[in-house]
Amino acid sequence: MTDLRDFYQEIILDHYRKPRNFSPLESATCQARGHNPLCGDRVEVYLHIDTGVVREISFQGAGCAISTASASLMTEAVKGMTLVEACALFDSFHDMMTGTGEASDPIDLGKLEALSGVRQIPIRVKCATLAWHTLKAALEESNNNTAASISTE
Amino acid sequence: MSTGSPDSLLPDGETLEELSNSPRATFDVEKIRAEFPVLDQRVNGHPLIYLDNAATTQKPRSVIEAIGSYYSNNNANVHRGVHELSQRATVDFEQSREKVRNLIGASSIEEIIFVRGATEGINLVAQTFGRTRVRAGDEILITTMEHHSNIVPWQMLCEQVGAKLKVVPINDRGEISLDEYESLLGEKTRLVAAAHLSNALGTINPVHEMVRLAHEKDIPVLLDSAQGTSHLEVDVKDIDCDFLVLSGHKMYGPTGIGALYGKKEHLSAMPPYQGGGDMILSVTFEKTTYNELPHKFEAGTPNIAGAIGLGAAIDFLESCGVKALMEHEHEVLVYGEEALRNLPEVRLIGEAKEKSSVLSFVVAGVHPHDLGTILDHQGIAIRTGHHCAQPTMERFQVPATARASIACFNTKQDIDALIRGIKSAIEVFT
Numbered sequence: 001m002t003d004l005r006d007f008y009q010e011i012i013l014d015h016y017r018k019p020r021n022f023s024p025l026e027s028a029t030c031q032a033r034g035h036n037p038l039c040g041d042r043v044e045v046y047l048h049i050d051t052g053v054v055r056e057i058s059f060q061g062a063g064c065a066i067s068t069a070s071a072s073l074m075t076e077a078v079k080g081m082t083l084v085e086a087c088a089l090f091d092s093f094h095d096m097m098t099g100t101g102e103a104s105d106p107i108d109l110g111k112l113e114a115l116s117g118v119r120q121i122p123i124r125v126k127c128a129t130l131a132w133h134t135l136k137a138a139l140e141e142s143n144n145n146t147a148a149s150i151s152t153e
Numbered sequence: 154m155s156t157g158s159p160d161s162l163l164p165d166g167e168t169l170e171e172l173s174n175s176p177r178a179t180f181d182v183e184k185i186r187a188e189f190p191v192l193d194q195r196v197n198g199h200p201l202i203y204l205d206n207a208a209t210t211q212k213p214r215s216v217i218e219a220i221g222s223y224y225s226n227n228n229a230n231v232h233r234g235v236h237e238l239s240q241r242a243t244v245d246f247e248q249s250r251e252k253v254r255n256l257i258g259a260s261s262i263e264e265i266i267f268v269r270g271a272t273e274g275i276n277l278v279a280q281t282f283g284r285t286r287v288r289a290g291d292e293i294l295i296t297t298m299e300h301h302s303n304i305v306p307w308q309m310l311c312e313q314v315g316a317k318l319k320v321v322p323i324n325d326r327g328e329i330s331l332d333e334y335e336s337l338l339g340e341k342t343r344l345v346a347a348a349h350l351s352n353a354l355g356t357i358n359p360v361h362e363m364v365r366l367a368h369e370k371d372i373p374v375l376l377d378s379a380q381g382t383s384h385l386e387v388d389v390k391d392i393d394c395d396f397l398v399l400s401g402h403k404m405y406g407p408t409g410i411g412a413l414y415g416k417k418e419h420l421s422a423m424p425p426y427q428g429g430g431d432m433i434l435s436v437t438f439e440k441t442t443y444n445e446l447p448h449k450f451e452a453g454t455p456n457i458a459g460a461i462g463l464g465a466a467i468d469f470l471e472s473c474g475v476k477a478l479m480e481h482e483h484e485v486l487v488y489g490e491e492a493l494r495n496l497p498e499v500r501l502i503g504e505a506k507e508k509s510s511v512l513s514f515v516v517a518g519v520h521p522h523d524l525g526t527i528l529d530h531q532g533i534a535i536r537t538g539h540h541c542a543q544p545t546m547e548r549f550q551v552p553a554t555a556r557a558s559i560a561c562f563n564t565k566q567d568i569d570a571l572i573r574g575i576k577s578a579i580e581v582f583t
Binding site: 004007008013016017038039040041042062063064065066121124127 | 520521522523526527530537538539543546552553581582
């Protein structure tokens with residue numbers, strides 16, 4: 001198993017204690033709700049999309065350090081991205097978590113690399129990916145204009 | 154070997170505190186630990202401390218060997234072969250039924266049905282007894298502290314027949330009030346289904362009183378004793394419950410085997426659960442005559458190795474002495490509760506006066522999942538999550554808890570390691 005200090009890096013603890021963009025978004029053009037029924041983690045992701053760009057993104061919810069920090073770091077990374085870039089980031093992050101190597105055009109994950117240790121503990125991968133799957137559902141909602149809800153059980 | 158004589162059973166109303174004042178039976182925990190091969194290992198560089206027994210207990214060598222021996226020496230189908238191996242397998246299989254009967258004090262082996270586990274036992278009662286006795290508008294009464302396996306089968310039945318599920322509330326300690334319970338026993342109540350010992354809170358329900366109050370109104374009672382049989386002395390005649398279910402793997406036996414106890418009058422009147430071989434006396438295309446009890450409810454080749462393993466688990470329990478084991482576990486539980494109460498960040502979930510084996514808690518600032526990972530890093534196995542009891546979690550307004558659950562092989566040293574681990578997690582997160 002990975003060293004615990006690698007797993008709970010300072011940046012993860014920081015984003016757990018002080019999650020960024022942690023509020024509902026009044027101007028949201030789409031949103032989605034995610035739930036991990038196995039551990040009870042819940043997250044709601046709000047997006048304000050304008051001319052194909054994520055202008056604002058925020059989240060709310062209750063979860064463990066890994067799921068909260070992952071959501072917080074995700075909002076920082078996705079803000080300002082085009083929808084295509086956001087989808088590519090999802091693929092790259094998903095790749096890092098599952099090691100499937102499916103991302104066609106891997107991009108630099110920057111601070112999100114701090115979550116790479118989670119891959120060593122398969123049961124916790126769902127915690128790290130919950131907000132990301134919810135983001136994807138919200139992006140899909142923006143295409144379909146229907147309310148979205150996902151589960152990572 | 155047996156401690157199941159009637160005078161060794163807990164008299165109605167006697168508390169665990171009173172019990173621990175009685176002369177102490179010999180209980181050598183080191184000797185017990187040596188019986189569990191799995192404990193002799195390091196996990197993540199630390200000696201394994203297994204505190205997830207409410208999820209499943211570890212297995213003593215005798216159980217592992219009984220299963221191996223059946224497959225190595227006696228493997229054959231039961232109840233049908235004239236050959237030697239089939240006879241040996243049948244004798245061992247049926248001896249296990251007798252061991253279950255003796256452990257829970259049933260009158261007859263006809264009242265002991267082998268099932269996959271407590272869940273299947275409850276589903277069996279819901280779909281046979283329930284389907285024939287519960288009608289539209291009727292009610293089934295459960296409690297707030299039930300495991301999903303004692304909620305969902307009744308919801309399914311209610312949906313099928315148009316009945317209603319009623320729920321007895323619990324207080325902040327995790328106890329039901331007998332007054333509230335009694336007031337919910339109404340004219341339409343057709344069955345009470347309640348946990349004997351709560352897996353999420355450790356509460357021991359006042360089952361004698363619950364059964365007495367229900368019977369005053371001719372309402373039968375099913376007890377979910379999945380957690381009960383390895384931690385409590387269980388006597389179905391003394392409790393007078395109508396049904397009781399147990400799971401082998403929660404009581405040092407293998408997975409995939411359990412038992413349903415039912416009073417003969419009920420079992421005889423109930424239609425079969427599943428159809429197939431072994432549950433019939435004769436079959437023609439026009440008509441099938443069902444087999445006698447208990448075989449009427451055991452369609453298909455049963456889990457023979459599992460039943461034999463369960464029999465060995467019961468031998469193990471009885472060789473420990475259930476009373477001595479209860480005293481030991483109670484001592485470790487009280488020690489653990491005190492140690493947890495000394496940590497200001499910790500809130501115990503479930504502080505019933507009558508409690509056994511379960512330490513459920515939350516730590517301020519540390520999510521149960523993170524605590525679980527940090528403890529695992531120190532070789533300590535606990536359960537984190539909702540423990541298949543989401544309504545119970547909702548009652549205490551927590552999405553999840555951390556749960557350390559004690560078995561006969563756990564020690565105060567295990568609790569000390571748990572407390573050190575919790576302190577280290579608090580350090581990481583604050």
